[in-house]
Amino acid sequence: MNVEPIKSDMNAEVAAGAGAETKLTPAELEAFTGKLVTALKTVYDPEIPVDIYELGLIYKVDVADNYDTTVDMTLTAPGCPVAGEMPGMVQQALEGIDGIGKVTVNMTFDPPWTPERMSEEAKLELNMY
Numbered sequence: 001m002n003v004e005p006i007k008s009d010m011n012a013e014v015a016a017g018a019g020a021e022t023k024l025t026p027a028e029l030e031a032f033t034g035k036l037v038t039a040l041k042t043v044y045d046p047e048i049p050v051d052i053y054e055l056g057l058i059y060k061v062d063v064a065d066n067y068d069t070t071v072d073m074t075l076t077a078p079g080c081p082v083a084g085e086m087p088g089m090v091q092q093a094l095e096g097i098d099g100i101g102k103v104t105v106n107m108t109f110d111p112p113w114t115p116e117r118m119s120e121e122a123k124l125e126l127n128m129y
Contacts, residue, residue, distance in 0.1 A: 023065045039093045050125050056117025068101035074113045
């Protein structure tokens, strides 16, 4: 399996082929990853004015050869008021990508989210320096 970081300063990664050698070319995977990131950046935690991608809530994205996509994500806290809604919001955003296959969103709290997962952009937006 090829594993490439979605963004170098974040811990999320995109994996092509879901456990096997992928038939997607590096250029196809890169282009699709860009679409994934763009869609993920449209989803916001309602209590924090930063998108879930920059907050570091996306841990992993697996893309199969048929563009079926599985996302592992977390929340800033297990008791987050939107815990039940967030996976659906992410799924809906990704389903808007032309050519995407089946979208599955898994919620995990292992490892727990910490502010260190945020991008520099998110830290600047939230004045965390």
